Amino acid sequence: MTPSPEEAEYTKKQSNGRWRRWGPWIGGIIGIAALLWVFGRIDYDRFLAMLAGANLGFLLMVPAAMACEQLLRAWKWRQLLYPIRPVGPFHLFGAIMGGYFANLIIPIGASPVVRSWLVARRQGLSTSSVLATVAIDRVIDGIVFTGFVPVVLILMAVPDPTGAISAGLSWGAGGSFILLVLLLLGLARYRLHAQHGTGWLGWCVDRLPRRLVAPARRFARSFAVGIVWPQEQWRRVGIVLASVVSKLIAATHFLWAGLAIGVLLQPVEYLFLLVVFGFLAVVTHFARITAGFTVGAVFALGVLGLSEEQALAMVLTVQVANMLTVTVIGAPVLWLRNVSLRELRAVGDNDARCG
Numbered sequence: 001m002t003p004s005p006e007e008a009e010y011t012k013k014q015s016n017g018r019w020r021r022w023g024p025w026i027g028g029i030i031g032i033a034a035l036l037w038v039f040g041r042i043d044y045d046r047f048l049a050m051l052a053g054a055n056l057g058f059l060l061m062v063p064a065a066m067a068c069e070q071l072l073r074a075w076k077w078r079q080l081l082y083p084i085r086p087v088g089p090f091h092l093f094g095a096i097m098g099g100y101f102a103n104l105i106i107p108i109g110a111s112p113v114v115r116s117w118l119v120a121r122r123q124g125l126s127t128s129s130v131l132a133t134v135a136i137d138r139v140i141d142g143i144v145f146t147g148f149v150p151v152v153l154i155l156m157a158v159p160d161p162t163g164a165i166s167a168g169l170s171w172g173a174g175g176s177f178i179l180l181v182l183l184l185l186g187l188a189r190y191r192l193h194a195q196h197g198t199g200w201l202g203w204c205v206d207r208l209p210r211r212l213v214a215p216a217r218r219f220a221r222s223f224a225v226g227i228v229w230p231q232e233q234w235r236r237v238g239i240v241l242a243s244v245v246s247k248l249i250a251a252t253h254f255l256w257a258g259l260a261i262g263v264l265l266q267p268v269e270y271l272f273l274l275v276v277f278g279f280l281a282v283v284t285h286f287a288r289i290t291a292g293f294t295v296g297a298v299f300a301l302g303v304l305g306l307s308e309e310q311a312l313a314m315v316l317t318v319q320v321a322n323m324l325t326v327t328v329i330g331a332p333v334l335w336l337r338n339v340s341l342r343e344l345r346a347v348g349d350n351d352a353r354c355g
Contacts, residue, residue, distance in 0.1 A: 011147060047309040054317075058260035062253055062321040067329065069249040070096050071138075076242035079132045079235040081230040083124055094333040097117045101330025102344045104323065112138070114344065118337065128173035128219055132226025136187065142180045145245040150273050156268045159303055165276075173280050180351070187227050194224035254301075256315040263310055272323050276300045 074093035099115030116130040149169050158166050251270040284292030301311035
């Protein structure tokens with residue numbers, strides 16, 4: 001017998017609840033098992049000697065490149081915010097780093113909300129309006145990222161006899177590009193509906209409980225205010241170029257980490273790592289696989305002919321440099337702006353409830 005819509009919805013909620021409860025445990029077990037497998041293949045004497053002999057100058061270039069990348073991202077964000085309010089790039093840079101640091105101490109994926117709240121708090125704006133500019137920034141970044149995939153596949157003979165890696169990158173980039181373009185068009189249509197309270201958005205809001213209708217309408221209108229695109233042509237071009245350059249800077253993280261231990265790859269191979277690590281970060285995040293990025297990154301570097309010791313040294317160097325950069329810059333930003341841990345938790349809890 002076919003279940004009723006109510007029964008189907010109940011079954012779906014039960015299934016989602018079971019995944020939320022057991023998903024992190026399953027991902028944790030898979031991730032730890034894979035990590036132990038990697039660690040079991042390491043020659044620790046060689047690994048420690050490699051770290052001890054690392055070039056300090058090249059090591060310091062890793063956090064320097066990370067800081068430069070985020071400063072450029074702050075400039076790009078400024079161009080998106082400009083139609084709402086001009087905000088200095090260094091203020092936005094601080095908000096970005098403060099959001100990353102908040103995500104370290106409260107790991108709930110609330111960095112975009114925290115950075116939006118930090119800017120809105122100081123500029124007298126709505127957090128949801130600023131958050132909309134972050135969403136557009138992410139979509140533009142994603143579209144630009146997918147453009148690197150065909151470049152890599154054209155310029156590089158991927159060391160993959162089965163063709164699985166090339167096929168995965170092609171399908172992943174193509175699917176992501178289509179979804180991101182549709183999302184961008186959806187945001188534009190959302191703005192139109194939110195301004196007039198019509199269409200599917202108005203229909204959904206009107207069917208909420210009475211006490212939630214007014215707050216939902218306010219949020220919808222406020223979020224729509226942030227769905228903007230600068231009028232000046234140079235700002236539009238600058239946003240895209242800044243996204244491209246920031247990706248190229250991100251690719252140098254492993255360049256400097258490799259040079260520190262005497263590893264130098266071909267230029268296109270760093271772009272290959274950029275696109276592989278980009279997809280890897282998304283997959284491991286949503287699959288909730290503990291240390292999945294570390295294991296996947298070691299495998300990707302191994303595909304390029306590096307030993308497990310070299311690969312693990314480079315991955316750990318980049319990860320430690322990232323945490324240190326975020327902490328050294330992000331923590332003072334939150335302290336100087338008098339942001340308490342309680343406030344961060346409140347922002348994160350609100351984001352989790354909305355999710």
